[in-house]
Amino acid sequence: xxxxxxxxxxxxxxxxxxxxxxxxxxxxxxxxxxxxxxxxxxxxxxxxxxxxxxxxxxxxxxxxxxxxxxxxxxxxxxxxxxxxxxxxxxxxxxxxxxxxxxxxxxxxxxxxxxxxxxxxxxxxxxxxxxxx
Numbered sequence: 745x746x747x748x749x750x751x752x753x754x755x756x757x758x759x760x761x762x763x764x765x766x767x768x769x770x771x772x773x774x775x776x777x778x779x780x781x782x783x784x785x786x787x788x789x790x791x792x793x794x795x796x797x798x799x800x801x802x803x804x805x806x807x808x809x810x811x812x813x814x815x816x817x818x819x820x821x822x823x824x825x826x827x828x829x830x831x832x833x834x835x836x837x838x839x840x841x842x843x844x845x846x847x848x849x850x851x852x853x854x855x856x857x858x859x860x861x862x863x864x865x866x867x868x869x870x871x872x873x874x875x876x
Contacts, residue, residue, distance in 0.1 A: 761816030762786030
């Protein structure tokens with residue numbers, strides 16, 4: 745998989761499971777992606793804003809098409825948002841390190857959505873030297 749090509753073709757990233765706790769990777773990575781020039785939206789059921797990033801209760805609420813959905817939820821929670829992911833139909837869904845769910849992965853791939861797992865988006869953006 746060519747991460748550099750994915751990042752060059754992507755503008756909007758949704759970070760599902762974003763947290764406003766400073767020690768959580770989801771918020772820090774969202775900020776880093778925004779600083780690198782991506783439009784970033786968070787998804788969280790009760791937060792409205794995390795470190796200046798607008799947060800919505802669900803993927804359906806994001807006001808533009810999404811290029812990458814970055815998942816920071818545990819694998820057992822993914823089935824509850826599978827339909828929303830499919831409806832958003834992003835080119836790429838990124839399962840952050842430690843996030844796994846084979847049935848959701850298979851369902852997304854069956855709909856033509858590329859799934860990346862076992863890589864950290866922050867590491868790969870840094871490695872690719874992306875800055876838009």
